[in-house]
């Protein structure tokens with residue numbers, strides 16, 4: 001008996017030693033690979049902070065972040081370049097190594113690229129060799145499945161072909177009426193709040209209300225369901241998003257201490273999929289009952305999923321659910337957050353409120369935008385463009401070189417992750433001039449190409465082949481929303497507002513935007 005126990009103990013000790021050796025070996029191999037990539041970049045003259053053994057620059061990143069958090073000030077607003085507080089390590093190394101440098105997160109080598117010429121080159125590259133970084137998209141699987149935002153290669157191209165036609169300008173213009181309808185409940189709610197104050201200004205936290213509008217618009221316009229139905233889906237997706245971003249996965253930082261959240265995330269994931277699938281089935285039943293066929297995005301996705309050969313490894317059901325999740329995620333939060341920043345900036349700048357009020361009164365009959373007037377709202381467009389310059393909802397363009405790829409003068413080795421920090425590019429005085437930190441919508445009066453040194457310096461919707469598909473949709477929705485709000489209300493910033501842009505996958509106002517709202 002004792003002998004048997006001894007044999008069992010020896011076997012389990014050997015197995016444990018084997019596992020430890022395997023993990024150690026894999027770790028060392030990845031570390032050495034990352035070092036090789038670093039050498040290849042250094043040989044091209046690209047410098048960067050020296051990495052420590054196994055952990056690369058992660059300890060330094062954490063230290064810099066901690067310091068910045070302590071020093072964080074909430075006083076200045078527009079002139080406050082928040083990239084130095086929310087991505088302090090990028091800013092810190094930029095001062096030391098310039099607009100192109102390399103750093104390591106232990107097992108991965110990264111390339112920071114905020115040089116206008118290289119960004120231009122990236123914009124023009126038409127290749128499948130630059131894609132979404134698998135390590136990053138792996139962490140986003142629960143939120144996005146294998147939908148368009150995560151996919152790479154031919155599977156991505158197939159999904160893009162299916163979805164793109166829904167967002168052509170002529171299609172989007174046909175959705176203006178629906179966008180106006182979706183905004184009406186918000187206007188009524190805000191009017192009622194002012195009435196409840198006896199006509200005196202009401203304090204409004206705008207963020208949740210703007211999210212509701214944006215969710216309703218995206219659900220109705222693209223997926224044929226109303227916000228009431230999609231409410232649960234949005235709220236669960238948001239919980240997944242906030243849980244994931246707490247984990248610091250994006251920069252390759254260790255997140256093992258957050259592992260217990262995995263269970264919570266996968267439960268939410270299953271619930272979201274079930275809800276979407278119920279919506280899809282409802283849609284299919286409606287088609288059978290009425291034998292009518294709406295040609296909206298949901299329909300295009302359903303048709304795209306019919307041919308199993310085109311949906312890759314995913315089942316048709318998974319293909320549909322994943323792409324619905326992607327549209328929900330890409331479409332509603334981004335627009336809502338941008339609208340919040342717009343109202344914050346307009347509250348600070350009453351002169352621009354007055355200018356767009358006058359324009360809306362002149363261009364839109366009864367203050368109601370329609371497909372025709374929307375393209376004549378020049379000042380409204382300038383205000384939105386300037387908001388997205390200072391507060392672009394998406395903070396990065398990030399790519400991994402899936403194969404060795406030449407970008408201008410740089411040969412990017414396979415496996416290197418590239419990062420372009422959008423708000424930093426948008427506030428670069430070399431591109432925008434000495435007033436880069438000021439809110440000046442007039443800089444866009446002759447379009448983006450005249451507003452800065454090169455139009456590639458303005459990338460709120462990303463760049464290259466993966467440029468945002470919902471760009472037209474988002475711009476039109478923002479124009480509708482702003483026109484309707486300014487034609488009924490004036491507003492100023494409430495003293496309750498605390499300026500604190502923070503990063504939760506998007507750059508959001510951490511404590512919300514509070515305004516004092518008054519009827520015109």
Ligand code: HEM
Nearest residue numbers: 149330331334335338393394461462463466468469470474
């Ligand atoms: C102000 C609002 C929005 C902003 C700031 C924004 C920004 C972006 C950015 C930066 C990207 C990544 C591009 C890249 O990696 O180079 C992107 C991708 C995408 N966006 Fe948007 N977006 C907005 C609204 C929307 C809307 C309303 C939709 C759809 C209804 C949408 C659908 C997508 C999709 C499907 C992609 C993935 C494209 C691909 O990978 O091929 N976006 N967006």
